[in-house]
Amino acid sequence: MDVLLTVVVPVYAVEGYLYQCLESIRAGLTAEENAKVEVIAVDDASPDSCGTMLDDYATRHGDLRVIHLEENVGLGLARNAGLAQARGSYVWFVDSDDWLPSGSVRAVLERLTENEPDVLLIDHLRVHESGRLQTDPSSPLLAGSPDLNRLIGVQHTAWNRILRREFLAKHELKFPAGWYEDVPFSNPVLIAAERLDVLNRVCYHYRVGRFGAITATRSDRHFEAFEQWDRFYAWLDGVEFDPGLRVRVFTLMISHLLVIAGNESRVHPSRRRAFFREIAALYRRHRPAGYLPPAGTPGLKHRLVAANSYAMYAALRTGYRVAGIRRRSTQRTPVVSRDLPSPPQRVKTTSLR
Template sequence: MTSPPDVSVVIAAYNAMPYLVKCVESVLEQSIGVERLEIIAVDDGSTDGTGEELDRFAARCPTMRVIHQENSGGPAQPRNVGLDLATGRYVFFLDADDWLGTEALERMVATADANGSDVVLGKMVGVGGRTVPVSMFRRNQPRTTVFDSNVYWALGPTKLFRRTLLEDLGLRFDPRLTVGQDQPFTATAYLNASVVSVVADYDCYYAVRRDDGGNNTSRPDGALRRLPFLRAVFDLLTREVEAGPKRDRLLRRHFQSDQREFLTHLLAETDPEQRAAVFEEFRGFVRAWCTEEVQRGMPAADRLRLWLIRSGRLDETLEVMRHTLEDRATPTVVEKGRVYGAYPYFRDPDVSAPDEVFDITGELAVRHHLSEVSWSGSRLRLRGHAAVDRLGGLDDGSELVLRERESGAEHRLPVTRTAAEPDAPRTGGEDAPAGFTAVVDPARAAAGAPLPRGLWDVFLNVVVRGVAKEARIGSQRSPEVPAGRQHRVVRPLDGLVTTYYTNPHGNLTLDVGGVKHPPPAAEVTAARWAPQERATLLLSGSVDVVGPLRLRATDGDGRTVDLPVETAEDGSFTCALRLGDEEVLPFGTWSLALRPDAEGAAAPLLALQGTLPAAGRRWWRRARPVYAKVRGTRKEVLLTVAPVHLGAAVRRAVGLR
């Protein structure tokens, strides 16, 4: 029995020349192999040679099939025709204007097979000025849902779907919807998917903006044509998702993104009666489903428009939309720690919109950059610059905030404002951001006491003109700032303090006590006997730890001895073991390690390792011959100190052994 193809690629095509050529070629060149695909192209009554070009491709590709039909008026019906004929394990809907990255289908199928995915999103790229969703493609997401990621903000059908999911749901595109028919289709698949995956580390889908505007649905009746699909998705969400934060999250996408699209098209409506009627129907959607919880977190311009819609103010709503589309300057008003955008009708007594809908405080981004992250002794020094968009550089009173990730405990440290650095970028048209320095002393950062064990994330609380904005810092830093982990010995702490940058966001964190980063091993690069001191062993090497260390020797009986070590800022160390004195290291076989020279008893051990040839020496201790031998492996360094057995020594001397 012949195995089904991995993917059925469905292409609905209407007057798609010349874009169609690259579209189909990109499918034929897929790294997964054309033999693992079936290509179903549906010519929806094209008149520009699209049908003939599809036939030419099919003539040389045995896995490609072309269906010709009369024009249906939209992509829904031809996509359904392709879906009805599909036999692949997965289905991918490809618009005839667009094209695929060479490895797109191979990567998406591999992701789906590895994770049991029902829907896989491949990273999208806009071509020719085409706008595409981006927020869900910041990192790979092997297993997610619409409630745990931003995938719901990508409701187009150009994704990989498990065909059995679509068949079990009886899911098809609604041909009665002349625009937006993809939204109810994709939303239904998302809500019923066991696993949704995102491939973000490869450019999978290239969405093309046509020079002739052929993929632009702007028409005088564009707002009217959007009402049916909006009604369909609102009905779907209220039917399929229980009222509460999850439903609010999905509704927010429509009342933010689709509200903007709807009003943009409503501005183009020339019939005043139709404009008023369409506005009134959309107002009904807002009154029924757009609660305060749905609006929470939206930009002020969206909240203002939705308030005006709910109030039935058509002309004012369109004026605010016009203000947005024309990218007009919006002055700011700062009062009592809040910032307001003076959009049209701000504090207009005839409109009486509340100040809350103009509040842009939550929208203002903190711009920050670290120029230095360095240790001086046991203190960490930070230097950089910061500003708040549209307000300017940080003022006195700004603070560094250390917040423990698990418990939420926090400690605030002062920040010193300095002159702006010459290369500091300007933000929001304001003056260059101010510079700052801050010092973190882990031994005293907890209100004068040592920082407890934990992961302490670093934030900057930027105060500008009485407005406080907090931001995680570290992701923006100079090339001179060390990118790797830095381990530091801080005497009052039991363990090490490790600075590192989180993955994938690259933010600065202090690991106190090895919560996430165990102590690194130390490498012994040389072991030699001192030429002038017969019983002195010299060890040298390197370790990725800076600060005072001790050499810890442990024998099989649990005895421990700590010996002095000399360390340098570059992580190199040396140790002179003067073994002539019995009190330094008694007889026995000792395993060697390094230990932070900290005050606590629970300081971690740093394993000592290094491939060393066995090196031995004899000397006299209290009129008795003694020998010592050091040997090293990739796992440990051992030192044996023991008396010489005289009988064995004599036999060796006369050649009997």
């Protein structure tokens, strides 16, 4: 039977989570469904026991292909290494510290067979270390018929879209090196797709707040986001593109960078001014003609970026943080968690994934 779906799992310093991820991919599949799926794990020169764990798993189960890279190349290039060895008509990039809820692969296989899209978007839940499940703010955009103007606002990650390999090859779409490698990949795959489909079902559990993750690591490497957005715009300038969608993308870009700037876990306070200045420079480089900022507080922040007014931005940020602290101190937070099995023991490593 031909392979329909290749699941590529890049692996680096996640020994406390790896087995859960691998086990979740084939869980509950029938023999016929299992034959349609291949799993490729890419050991990105992991400094812990992940390489050995992968080899042992492949020996025991016989349904895992393992690629060992001689040196650490980073998440994007590790995904490319798996993609180069894929045999499936479609590829799904699954991060090795996350996992798939029961029935996800079966649902994806059925939808791919039924509609044969270039890109299939799926929904996900954010999973906190406490086990609390949280809906992503962009998830409501998945409702309704596939519409690019709406779906471009869905969180731009590699793991929430399943991609036809021939489509990727036709448009020469691969991941670049560096942090925020999803930006110049996940946006173009949506824009270039002729057949876009949505499976409005939670098919992915995304672990947040993990020690060692990029989003929990203070580093100047967060400045690499600017290069990745410039790389995306270089691609965008070479294709026909709806001007209205260009405005939408620009708004999302500035909002994304402001999230990074305001995150204490990413940008050190001493570097926030420099980061803000880079946002302002990017704003000037890529601002669409006649662009108007959004309404409300987001629009105010966009206007401060346009004016390159860090002092006002810092004052606004401080004001909202103080107001938020006061509000939380006088309100009791409702319980919104859903029960999950206890997460595996967290392993403190130097991983930057």
